[in-house]
Amino acid sequence: MERRSKSFYVLSVFFALFLLFLYGPTITIAILSFQGPGGGLTFPMRGTSLHWFRDLFEQQAVGDIWGSFRRSFILGLMVMVTTVVLSVMGGLAFRKKFKGSGILFYLIITSLVIPSILISLGVGLIFSQSGLNVHWSTSGFGSQLTWTLPFGLLIMFAVFNRFDKSYEEAARDLGATSWQTLRHVVLPIIGPSLIGVALFGFTLSYDEFARTLLTSGSYNTLPLEIFGMTTNVTTPVLYALGTLTTVFSLLMIGLFLCLAMLSTRRKARMGSDAGKGML
Amino acid sequence: MALPTMAVLIFFLVLPIVMIVVVSFWQATEFSIIPAFDFENYEFLFGSNVTYRVFFNTFKYALITWALTLGIGFTVAYFLAFHVRSLTWQIVLFLLCTIPFWTSNIIRMISWIPFLGRNGIANSALISWGVIDEPLDWLLFSDFAVILAFVHLYTLFMVVPIFNTMMRIDKSLIEAARDAGASGAQILWNVIIPLTKPGIMIGTIFVVTLVMGDFITVRFMSGSQSANVGRLISNDIALLAYPSASATAVVLLLTVLIVIGIMLRFVDIRKEL
Numbered sequence: 001m002e003r004r005s006k007s008f009y010v011l012s013v014f015f016a017l018f019l020l021f022l023y024g025p026t027i028t029i030a031i032l033s034f035q036g037p038g039g040g041l042t043f044p045m046r047g048t049s050l051h052w053f054r055d056l057f058e059q060q061a062v063g064d065i066w067g068s069f070r071r072s073f074i075l076g077l078m079v080m081v082t083t084v085v086l087s088v089m090g091g092l093a094f095r096k097k098f099k100g101s102g103i104l105f106y107l108i109i110t111s112l113v114i115p116s117i118l119i120s121l122g123v124g125l126i127f128s129q130s131g132l133n134v135h136w137s138t139s140g141f142g143s144q145l146t147w148t149l150p151f152g153l154l155i156m157f158a159v160f161n162r163f164d165k166s167y168e169e170a171a172r173d174l175g176a177t178s179w180q181t182l183r184h185v186v187l188p189i190i191g192p193s194l195i196g197v198a199l200f201g202f203t204l205s206y207d208e209f210a211r212t213l214l215t216s217g218s219y220n221t222l223p224l225e226i227f228g229m230t231t232n233v234t235t236p237v238l239y240a241l242g243t244l245t246t247v248f249s250l251l252m253i254g255l256f257l258c259l260a261m262l263s264t265r266r267k268a269r270m271g272s273d274a275g276k277g278m279l
Numbered sequence: 280m281a282l283p284t285m286a287v288l289i290f291f292l293v294l295p296i297v298m299i300v301v302v303s304f305w306q307a308t309e310f311s312i313i314p315a316f317d318f319e320n321y322e323f324l325f326g327s328n329v330t331y332r333v334f335f336n337t338f339k340y341a342l343i344t345w346a347l348t349l350g351i352g353f354t355v356a357y358f359l360a361f362h363v364r365s366l367t368w369q370i371v372l373f374l375l376c377t378i379p380f381w382t383s384n385i386i387r388m389i390s391w392i393p394f395l396g397r398n399g400i401a402n403s404a405l406i407s408w409g410v411i412d413e414p415l416d417w418l419l420f421s422d423f424a425v426i427l428a429f430v431h432l433y434t435l436f437m438v439v440p441i442f443n444t445m446m447r448i449d450k451s452l453i454e455a456a457r458d459a460g461a462s463g464a465q466i467l468w469n470v471i472i473p474l475t476k477p478g479i480m481i482g483t484i485f486v487v488t489l490v491m492g493d494f495i496t497v498r499f500m501s502g503s504q505s506a507n508v509g510r511l512i513s514n515d516i517a518l519l520a521y522p523s524a525s526a527t528a529v530v531l532l533l534t535v536l537i538v539i540g541i542m543l544r545f546v547d548i549r550k551e552l
Binding site: 005007008011012014015018019021022023024025026028029032041042043085086089090092093094098100101104107108109110111112113114115116117118119121122123125126129142143145146149153199200203204206207209210213214223226227230238239242245246249250252253257 | 280281283284285287288290291292293294295296298299302351354355357358359362372374375376378379381382383384385386387389390391392393394396398399400403431434463484485488491492493494495499509512513516521524525528531532535536539548
């Protein structure tokens with residue numbers, strides 16, 4: 001093997017510093033969330049305790065955190081399922097040119113680059129002017145889709161660009177209906193990518209702030225609740241909440257990555273049953 | 280098959296934009312907004328010095344953040360793509376770079392407080408090293424903090440597309456360049472950078488639009504001391520001045536679209552998927 005050049009070591013250090021920059025602050029507030037009861041928002045630690053985590057479970061201390069967590073979780077699942085389904089359908093549709101495909105593509109890009117606050121403002125205005133009530137599960141849900149769908153669709157476009165159509169043709173030649181082809185051939189092949197789309201759908205929704213700001217109505221989602229806390233909470237309870245949410249996010253990411261890995265392995269193992277057919 | 284997506288985008292993207300354009304011509308009283316057709320909101324917007332200052336600020340943030348994220352993002356992607364040799368390690372390190380993207384931006388902003396505060400880690404470290412005598416005031420709640428947070432939040436958006444294009448560069452091109460006697464720097468400048476341009480453009484589009492449309496990072500990290508266009512809009516919204524918020528939003532949208540339009544001349548996104 002070629003000897004490592006000097007630039008490798010320089011770049012390694014740079015990369016390590018980058019990771020430190022990415023994770024350092026998060027790790028710091030994780031440590032600080034174990035402050036003793038008398039501790040403040042920064043070092044030094046005045047003892048260690050679970051005091052601030054306990055505070056989270058007392059309703060009066062911090063407002064409706066658990067309600068907002070529940071809403072964010074449900075909303076995340078709703079957005080996730082919708083994003084996956086619509087992205088697969090859109091990905092399949094975009095394999096052929098159809099009327100309006102060019103326009104739709106540009107709409108998708110626009111949806112990705114438009115400042116979030118415009119969606120929030122526009123959807124809020126439409127609902128208020130037409131006398132509808134904004135609610136996280138209607139207007140909030142739709143607004144979040146404008147952020148998750150472009151990611152899902154672009155991933156699916158990339159996946160279908162590399163998809164070998166001869167598998168489908170083979171299935172069709174063997175007499176499979178188009179539903180059977182989709183269910184037993186296409187979906188298993190694109191399975192791991194779908195888990196990726198689901199990860200985007202859930203986490204982007206779960207953390208979305210700007211697009212839900214004016215569209216969630218009187219019941220806050222978790223990011224809105226947390227932002228509200230930043231203006232009036234000046235104790236490490238903020239860090240405790242931040243740490244818990246981050247841990248939850250990490251668990252979800254881990255779960256999705258494990259699922260993706262399992263399904264890739266399964267695909268590799270069961271990909272070919274040549275020679276094992278029923279004769 | 281694409282109908283549901285079309286429906287969602289029409290109802291939650293196109294109609295809201297139309298609505299904003301319509302409302303930008305309305306009038307506002309203290310308590311309500313009234314349908315009308317006058318240019319008052321735009322006249323006020325373009326007649327005010329604040330607007331130009333704020334737009335200038337927005338471009339300033341975008342430009343500085345772009346330069347920093349590009350420099351850091353390119354270096355990180357270059358390291359991952361060309362210096363890490365096993366695919367497994369590439370995937371692992373790449374995932375390490377992307378995981379923060381799936382966690383909450385607001386919490387990632389909050390987590391700078393213990394670092395940058397007056398009695399924060401940065402100040403205490405600098406004092407104990409003897410670099411400064413007094414704590415620095417400009418670390419938190421300043422333009423410095425805003426840019427730092429932008430770079431922290433959005434460098435990922437550079438790393439991912441640049442890494443993606445770099446991974447698709449045919450390694451034999453680099454070998455050919457080396458065989459022809461090119462030095463490492465020459466390979467980087469004449470082979471890798473030109474071939475990475477599409478990734479750089481996509482990353483640029485992401486970073487520039489995210490920064491230009493932001494309002495929450497600026498508000499939080501500057502402690503409400505600096506403003507960009509997004510904050511102008513959100514302040515109007517807080518005052519229920521929807522028509523004037525809408526007018527600002529229309530101008531912001533046009534600005535962003537013009538910037539994107541210029542960048543799209545250099546890259547065909549559909550080809551890059």
